[in-house]
Amino acid sequence: MTGIRDPEELRDAPGVEFREQTRVVDETEFETVAAGAEDQSGLVVVGLTSHDGHLLLVDSEYIDGWTLPNGPVGVDEDWAIAADRWCEESIGVPVDVRAPELVVRTETRTESGDESVVGYSVVFGASLLRGMEGSGIGPTDAAPPGSGPDGSGGADGGASTGSGDGATSGDDGPPGPNDIADRPDLEWFTEVPDDAAPGHDALIRFFLD
Template sequence: MTSKPTDETTTSSAVESVTDLERLRDRPDVQFHDETECVDSELFETLEGLDDMAVVGVTNGDGDVLLMRVTEECARKLPTPEVGPGEDYAAAARNWVESQAGLAITLDSLEGVWCHEARLEGTERTTTRAFVVFGATPGVDEDGVVETTAEHPEAHAVGWFAELPDDAAVAPGTRLFFE
């Protein structure tokens, strides 16, 4: 008898929870990428203070991908909420897309994990930042209309794109949705 991992519960193949990235490392259905680079003290201190990220590739029925600008100044990008220590990556992804883009979504797949380790040059000191990438679809009602969750989404601009714009910000895993 096989049991499901407790950090990744599925219902109708939807991803419900992701909290323990190490449990995903050896799963054959999850791409796991490790990258290490030596950095100077200024960059190390910056990276050390950053949270992990959930990257959400929301694809509609036409194959277009949701990109958004959270503020007027930022570039278009896939939804990318911060995930603090001990938080659930899947819950952060769903909640953020619902509040920022105003869309109900289903997380359909766990596309991969990108772990970036920074080593402070000349030392053994390291800090790691992870990007967990999900594939998702918008929720639709019985008439096939995309379900919204907020009358006034918080994002500055939200749109559907067939191709990745040249000026888009590219988080790890972004290109998976534009192949």
């Protein structure tokens, strides 16, 4: 799906939940938000789920805690194309990004109420490409689903992604299944982790509930 330039077009779209919220911030924070809005329309988020309901989260170096794959969207950029780009950049392999499922419109206001700026978060669903779930990318029985780097994994402490028998990439080739399985910054979950990034737990819960 492409051609999504204005999230407002999704307000009454079938299968899309549209939420609205308001934030009141001080003048300093408002200036930061307003400056960012000059170059960005908001945040695109991708919920990558397996056939049995596991959700892939990312432990980003930029945010403290587990998040869904996400990234900023430039002004007039196609949201669907941005979703595909940021998801692949986050996990290293292409996936099947589907239609948007949730839009959150956030109006940020000053404490005085004299100024405001609007931004959007557009959340897309996604799945592994055909044949990938059994190749080392998808969840396995190597550890209980939802185990993370906090020591709650299997007996050997391994991640729940498993390594599988899929093809690996060479130093100059594209990422393969084992590149995903061996990455400590990626993990499959069936519950919202205790160490989810601040403000991201609601989006994670959207796919797991």
